[in-house]
Every structure is written in C-alpha cells, then in structure tokens.
Amino acid sequence: MTKKSSYLRFILVIVLCLSVLVLFSPLSEAGKYKKEYKMTLNVGPQFYWGMGAIKFIELVKQKTNGQINIKPYYGSSLLKGAQLKSPQMVAKGVIDLAYESTINSSPVIPEMNIFSLPFFINNFENLDKMENGETGKAIFKAMEKKGLVGLAWAENGFRQVTNGKRAIKSPEDLKGLRLRVVGSPIFIDTFRKLGADPVNMNWGDAVTAFQQGVVDGQENPVGVLIPVQIWQYHKYTTFWNYLVDPVIIYWNKKEFDAFPKDIQKAIREAAVESARFEKALCRAGLDGDKSLNILKNEFNYTMKVPDPVKHMESKGMTVTFLSDDARNAFIKATRPLYDKWVPKIGEDLYKKAKADMEKP
Ligand code: X2X
Secondary structure (H helix, E strand, C coil): CCHHHHHHHHHHHHHHHHHHHHHHCHHHHHHHCCCCEEEECCCCCCCHHHHHHHHHHHHHHHHCCCCCCEEEEHHHHHHCCCHHHHHHHHHHCCCCEEEEEHHHHCCCCHHHHHHHCCCCCCCHHHHHHHHHCHHHHHHHHHHHHCCEEEEEEEEEEECEEEECCCCCCCHHHHCCCEEEECCCHHHHHHHHHCCCEEEECCHHHHHHHHHCCCCCEEEECHHHHCCCCHHHCCCEEEECCCCEEEEEEEEEHHHHHHCCHHHHHHHHHHHHHHHHHHHHHHHCCCECEHHHHHHHHHHCCCCCCCCHHHHHHHCCCEEEECCHHHHHHHHHHHCCHHHHHHHHHCHHHHHHHHHHHHCC
C-alpha cells in the first residue's frame, strides 16, 4: 500500500467516525423533527381563538427549546377555505395539527355535534363539567379512533345571533331571515326548524356576504363578533347562548405518538396553558371577573374589551336577552331536532353529557 492510499484511508475513517458522531449526537436532535409543523385554524390572528393559537405556538417553541416549530395557516388557507375539511386532512397527515372548532371537526367526529344541540348546554358551568367529565373523555377517545390526538379544550364560545333587520325576541322574529350558517347540517336543520332561511357558507366568504347584504344575519360568539366588528353590518344581536363551540387542539396521532415522551409532555402542557389563556379571552366580561382576573394574574394581560355587551352597545348595537318565556318558546320549537340528532351523536354520549351537567 502506498503512503498516499493509507493516508486517504485514514482520512476516510476519520470522516466516517465524525458522521456517525454527528448523526447520533444531541447536536443532530433538531434534524429528527420537521422544519415546520403545519397547523390549520379557521380564523385569523386577530380573533381570540387565533390569539390562543399564537400563544400555543410560542409555548411549544419555548417548552421544546426550539425543537418543535409550528406554522399557523389562518382562514383554513391550506383547505382553500373549506373549513369542514380540517379533521380529515389532519387524520391523513396532510396537515400536522389543528386549533379547531368542534363544529368544523364534526364531519369526522359526529359526537362533537353534542355541543351544537340547540339549548342543551346554556352556560359555562355546564360546558366545563362536560369537558372535564365523561363527555370530554368519550370525545377524545372517538378522536383517537379516527387518528387524532386531542390535547386540550379551548373555546370559540356560546354563539349569539346578529342581523340587520330586527331585534330577535321570539322564534317568530326569525321567520324569513336569511342567515349565514356554517355548512354543518345541524345548523341548517336548526334554522329551518325556526322558520329562518339558512344559507351555508364558509367563514372565508361570510364577511363579503355581510358587506354586500347577501344575507340578513349570522351567528357567532363574541370572540368573532368583536374582532370582525359586526356592528358595521348588523344592528341587532340576541344573546341567547343557544349552543357553544369549544375549540380542540389536536394532532395527527401517528406523528404525535412517534414523538419522544418529553416532547409529547411539552406539547401537551403548551396546549393546556394556551387553552386557559384563550378560554379566558373568549369568556372575559361574560363570567363576572373570573376570566378577566385569570388574564391579569396568570398571563399579565389586560383585556382590550372587558365588557363585550357594553362594547357592542357603545357601537350602536341593540343587544337583546331572552325572557324566560321566549327561551321556552325557542326550546319548544327546536326540541324535535333531538329525535334526529341524538341518535347521530350517540344515545350513550347524550346520557353522559346530561349526567356530567347534573353533577354538583
Ligand atoms: O364559521 C364560523 O362561523 C366560525 C368562524 O365560528 C367557525 O369556524 C365555526
């Protein structure tokens, strides 16, 4: 062997050893993960739900020492606005994760329609009992079966109806109103039952429809109504808490399960913490001082709109609350929907939800 070739062999061995070292050393840890994890959500960063998603991304980055980087795709942009496709795409792994409303996830997880049963849950206490109880567990289990890992419960909120024609005080007032609703079938059923004329439309098209007066009204929680400045289009809102949409942070199960335990733990903690912040934004001023104090004391955050009802009134809106009689009339008008929808949701889950709400 010549001197030159043994020198070359020596160099080759050194290079090989160094590559093995680099591949298995902690320095290459970052290479184990994707450069960017794609997250879908149906709204933009200025919505309370979008602000929660941003918090989640920051916390994940912080708690994984920069190893896991999430990129948000707002306005269901990865789905060309087709908001109801998010769970299917996350289950397939085309999108890694979602910070998404239960309404938008219900095409894959029909159990989530439990939150869309009209006049079933009615208040935050009931909702919390369901999420923390057997209902929440059952929903996360149903998600796992479809290839999704639920990480935490955030919120969009109790949905309130707005329109440009008249104050809605009783079911009669809804008659003939053309209302934009989400494309989820239970919404069409509910508003048809109430005699309105529901038009299903993706959120991405909704604001243009309000501007052009293609529809008379719509329904959404304050966390959407205030950022979108709904008073620009509609003078009337009725706070009827007729149903609620929690937001669930979920990840493709195969991908999540493949993460090391410490990464999983960090992501779960980030999800829970961001959800606490996001829920407080959505509830601020609607649950006394509770959520306002959570924001101030735990997140050093002063709420820009501490009283959503007063805020909407100050913008010239007429805000209506239902009398007991009116509420009963709405309940009576929508109860027949349960015959169709409870079997789709599952009798068992419906019983679990009722039992959760009855707990002290
Ligand atoms: O489409 C809606 O109304 C919205 C923004 O609330 C949801 O994504 C469920």
